Amino acid sequence: MPFTLATWNINSVRLREGLVARLMNEEQPDVLCLQECKSPVDKIPLEQFRSLGYTHFVARGQKGYNGVAIFSKIPMEDAGHRDFVGKGDARHVAARLENGVTVHNFYVPAGGDVPDREVNEKFGHKLDFLTEMRDWFHAERPGKSIMVGDLNIAPREDDVWSHKQLLKVVSHTPIEVEHLGQTQDAGDWVDVTRADIPDGQLYSWWSYRARDWDTSDRGRRLDHIWASGDIANAGHNSRILRPVRGWEQPSDHAPVFASFDL
Incomplete structure (x- = not known):
């Protein structure tokens, strides 16, 4: 069953309902995973999305913060979630598609501004979150699975606009890259x-602080699509929809796509 999947940090699904509907209508991914929905589940606007064919839905939400959701044209069932670091945050949800593929949708903590857990609790939270992900994947050894989301780390030198200038900036520090690599392995x-x-350089996020984000192009690849080794060869046609960052009142992230022949 070939299908296309997209992941997008939407930065408020209610504020940007129209942008989600536009992406669904223009690109028509079979599965769309959103992060930072910033909404309780019962407040997520579903009517318009269902009218566009996204009749299957699982989510975890909370008021004003975090929140993850999976919309699908393909039948799927809720496959649960984990409360990483025990904070009660809505940062993970999983769904099992009718072909048996499990999709994990993550929103990893951003980590604040200072890359030192001794003075920045948020940075420690991020590292602990990644460590728990690593330990869970090591214990469960996921198969026939796809993991997507805003992982808030740009791991490669060509995943950021300047490797040298961002080495001490949260999202590209060596300790974060090491933690993400251990989670992947x-x-x-x-x-x-x-x-x-x-x-080549590849980005999915451009700061709101930039006066002209497109011209300055100081981006980072924070959003990811991973597949378990047993199905990774089925993945193809990857792309990042950079123009979406330029839509009216956009998220600071662009959607990331991949197709799978499974």
Whole structure:
């Protein structure tokens, strides 16, 4: 069953309901995973999305913060969630598609501004979150699975606009990259985007602070699609929809796509 999947940090699904509907209508991914929905589940606007064919839905939400959701044209069932670091945050949800593929949708903590857990609790939270992900994947050894989301780390030198200038900036510090690499290795995950697009600068996020984000192009690849090793070869046609960052009242993230022949 071939299908296309997209992941997008939407930065408020209620504020940007129209942008989600536009993406659904223009690109028509079979599965769309959203992060930072910033809404309780019962307040997520569903009517318009269902009218566009996204009749299957699972989510975890909370008021004003975090929140993850999976919309699908393909029948699926809720496959649960984990409360990483025990904070009660809505940062993970999983769904099992009718073909048996499990989709994990993550929103990893951003980590604040200072890359030192001794003075920045948020940075410690981020590292602990990744450590728990690593340990879970090591114990469970996920198979026939896809993991997507805003992982808030740009791991490669060509995943940021300046490797040298961002080495001490949260999202690209060596300790974060190391933690993410250990998480990837623990689950035998393959970075599908980079398997498809192995060379060159590649970004999915551009700061709101930039006066002209497109011209300055100081981006980072924070959003990822990974597949378990047993199905990674089925992934193809990866792309990042950069123009979406330029839509009216956009998220600061662009959607990331991949197709799978399974």
